[in-house]
Amino acid sequence: AAERLPEYLAPARVVRAARLPAPGEVPAELSEEDAATAAPAAGGDADGRLLGIFREVLGGRAVGADDNFFKSGGHSLLAVRLLNRIRSEFGQDLTLRDVFRNPTAATLSRLLAGAVAGAIEPEDAGPVAVPALRRRTRAGARRG
Known part of the structure; x- marks a missing residue:
C-alpha cells in the first residue's frame, strides 16, 4: 500500500480486532496497546x-507529543476539526498546510508558540495572476 499511497495515508500499523468497532469507538485491542506505548505529554501547559x-479529535486515542497526526488515524477532515x-x-x-x-x-x-509570539511572517506570494476570463470580463465591461 505504501507504494501507491502518500506516506500520510499509509497505515502505520494494522491491528486485528475481534469485531468491527462502532463509529467513534476505539477497539479494546488498540486502546490497550496505545495506552502502553503512548509517550508522555509535551512540555508546557499549552503543549x-x-x-x-x-x-x-482522534476519538480519545492515546497519542504522544511526537506521534504523527495522520499515522494515528487523522485525515484532512479531522485536521479541519483540529x-x-x-x-x-x-x-x-x-x-491545513501547517498541519x-x-x-x-x-x-x-x-509553530503555535511562534504564531502567538508573532514570529511567523506572512509568505510573500508575489503578484497574483488575474484569470483570463476575468480579464476578458473586465475588458468587456469597459467597452460596454
Whole structure:
C-alpha cells in the first residue's frame, strides 16, 4: 500500500480486532496497546492542552507529543476539526498546510508558540495572476 499511497495515508500499523468497532469507538485491542506505548505529554501547559486537543479529535486515542497526526488515524477532515479546536482554544488561525507540514503535537505547538509570539511572517506570494476570463470580463465591461 505504501507504494501507491502518500506516506500520510499509509497505515502505520494494522491491528486485528475481534469485531468491527462502532463509529467513534476505539477497539479494546488498540486502546490497550496505545495506552502502553503512548509517550508522555509535551512540555508546557499549552503543549498539554494541544496534545489534549489531538487526543479529542482522534476519538480519545492515546497519542504522544511526537506521534504523527495522520499515522494515528487523522485525515484532512479531522485536521479541519483540529484547526477549529485550536482556534477556539488558543485564538489562533493555522492552516491545513501547517498541519500537514507539522503533523505532531510537538511541532505544531512550536509553530503555535511562534504564531502567538508573532514570529511567523506572512509568505510573500508575489503578484497574483488575474484569470483570463476575468480579464476578458473586465475588458468587456469597459467597452460596454
